[in-house]
Amino acid sequence: MRDFYGVxxxxxxxxxxxxxxxxxxxxxxxxxxxxxxxxxxxxxxxxAGQAFWDMVRGLGVxxxxxxxxxxxxxxxxxxxxxxxxxxxxxxxxxxVIGHADTLQPDPFGLIEAAEVLCADGFEVFPYTTEDQILxxxxxxxxxxxxxxxxxxxxxxxxxxxxxxxxxxxxxxPDVAMVIDAGLGLPSHAAQALExxxxxxxxxxxxxxxxxxxxxxxxxxxxxxxxxxxxASGPMGQRDMAVPSTPVIGKAWL
Amino acid sequence: MKIEVNGEAREVAAxxxxxxxxxxxxxxxxxxxxxxxxxxxxxxxGETMLSDGDRLEVLSAMQGG
Numbered sequence: 435m436r437d438f439y440g441v442x443x444x445x446x447x448x449x450x451x452x453x454x455x456x457x458x459x460x461x462x463x464x465x466x467x468x469x470x471x472x473x474x475x476x477x478x479x480x481x482a483g484q485a486f487w488d489m490v491r492g493l494g495v496x497x498x499x500x501x502x503x504x505x506x507x508x509x510x511x512x513x514x515x516x517x518x519x520x521x522x523x524x525x526x527x528x529x530v531i532g533h534a535d536t537l538q539p540d541p542f543g544l545i546e547a548a549e550v551l552c553a554d555g556f557e558v559f560p561y562t563t564e565d566q567i568l569x570x571x572x573x574x575x576x577x578x579x580x581x582x583x584x585x586x587x588x589x590x591x592x593x594x595x596x597x598x599x600x601x602x603x604x605x606x607p608d609v610a611m612v613i614d615a616g617l618g619l620p621s622h623a624a625q626a627l628e629x630x631x632x633x634x635x636x637x638x639x640x641x642x643x644x645x646x647x648x649x650x651x652x653x654x655x656x657x658x659x660x661x662x663x664x665a666s667g668p669m670g671q672r673d674m675a676v677p678s679t680p681v682i683g684k685a686w687l
Numbered sequence: 688m689k690i691e692v693n694g695e696a697r698e699v700a701a702x703x704x705x706x707x708x709x710x711x712x713x714x715x716x717x718x719x720x721x722x723x724x725x726x727x728x729x730x731x732x733g734e735t736m737l738s739d740g741d742r743l744e745v746l747s748a749m750q751g752g
Contacts, residue, residue, distance in 0.1 A: 450752030460750075475751025478693040479718050483747025487717060490748065500751045508724065515726035516719035516746055587752075637752030 436610040436632050438579055439525070439557040441496065443470045446627060447657045448498060448612065449650065450637025457489055459646050464493050467650035471496045473527060473635065476517050487520075498559065500527040505534075507546035514551055524557045527581070527614075527635075537587040537615075541568045545575060552576030561614055564598035566605050573609060580609055581635065584626065585616025588638045592622035593629075603630045620649075620656030627660025628668060690741045705732035708745070719746045 435442070448471035454460040464472065472495045477483075490497060499517035504510035507530060514526045530547055532540030539561055545568070551558050552575050559579045560572050569580055582602055585591035593599055594616065603611060613626040614635040623634045634657065643649035689698055692711060699707045704727060708714060720727045721744040727735050737743070 450750075452750035452752045454750075473751050475749045476719060476746040477749035479713065479716065479745050479747040480693075483718070483749065484716060486750065487748040502751055512721055512724060512726050515728075516721060519726075519728060520717070520719040520746070520748065 436608065438559075438610055438612075438633075443496075443633060444468070445470055445654060445657060446633035446661050447471070447623075447654055448473060448614075448633055448635035449640060449653075450635070451490060452637055453641035454646055457486075460641075461489070461493070462647035463640055463650035464495065466647040467640075467654040469495065469650065469654065471498050471633075471635075473498045473500050473637070474521060475500050475502050476513060476520060496525070497521050497523055498525050498527050499523065501529045501547075502527075503531065504529060505531050505540070505543075507543040507550070510543070510547045511550050514547075514556060515554075518556065524555060526551060526556050526558055528558050528560045539563060539583075541565065544568070545571050548572055548575040548577055559612065559614075564595055564602045566602055569602060569606060569609075573606065578609065579612065580606070581612045581614035583615040584613045584622065584634075587615040589616050590618025590639055591616050592618055593625055596629075599626075599631075600629060620652045623653050624656040624660035624663075627657055628663045630664050633657075688737065688739045690737055690739070690743055692743045693745055699737065702736050703733055704735040704737060704743075707737055707743075708732065711745070713745060717747060720744065721746075 447469040449469035450473045499521045501510040501513040510530050530540045530543035532538045548558050558577050559581050561581050564582050585594040610632045612633040612635050613631050617636045618639050626634050640646050640650045699710050701707045701710050723742050
């Protein structure tokens with residue numbers, strides 16, 4: 435059974451804390467979905483940080499701080515060090531962004547930062563692509579979890595490269611993988627889990643829904659369905675029709 | 688001395704980082720600090736000396752995805 439640095443989650447759903455219409459709506463989304471992990475960030479203190487810290491602590495979930503917006507390994511490493519102290523966790527969602535428009539990860543900066551952070555005792559969740567060579571380098575660096583994107587951050591497009599993601603999943607059977615970014619609908623989450631991914635991480639799809647708490651619950655249900663389906667051994671696909679009702683014993687009419 | 692705090696020019700009297708944070712109004716606040724791009728752990732703030740022109744970042748929790 436794959437876990438997240440020794441932590442097994444009761445529900446394979448990680449939920450972001452940004453872009454909700456209000457803090458109360460965010461709390462409701464966590465309550466209604468029972469998502470066991472919340473992603474958080476660090477920004478310049480302007481007075482609201484303390485209240486937000488008290489609120490996320492009150493959710494009673496695992497916190498996964500991110501290095502969102504960092505464009506170099508150095509920036510990401512310093513942010514991770516600050517996040518470890520602030521949020522009191524070794525978990526870090528490592529983002530090293532390569533381009534401001536695509537928000538695509540910078541694979542070179544990602545490897546550099548992952549090597550430093552893993553050696554320093556961090557438990558790194560790298561935001562990566564479906565590239566297998568990059569995945570292998572991240573695993574070599576010490577990452578025991580990978581977070582391949584489904585589609586560009588905030589796009590809601592779902593799983594863009596099914597073949598690439600399927601190959602990645604098959605190539606690293608012992609590494610826990612979270613589909614991070616690009617999910618728009620609960621069916622995307624169900625599909626990811628059916629394919630054998632260990633969790634999904636999403637934010638915008640819930641926060642920007644008309645009813646975020648209800649959408650969070652819909653994602654939770656989809657995650658349960660997908661995980662149960664993966665554990666149940668899905669049937670293989672075939673090109674030809676096969677009747678499910680036996681032909682034997684059919685009346686001569 | 689004149690330092691940059693979260694991107695803004697500020698004047699502080701105290702040479703140590705921990706005392707400067709009190710001066711800046713973050714005495715009791717839960718924050719994480721970096722000086723000139725390098726992390727300064729909370730336990731090291733007392734012995735971290737500030738110089739004119741230093742860049743100080745004072746961060747706290749924020750919503751994130």
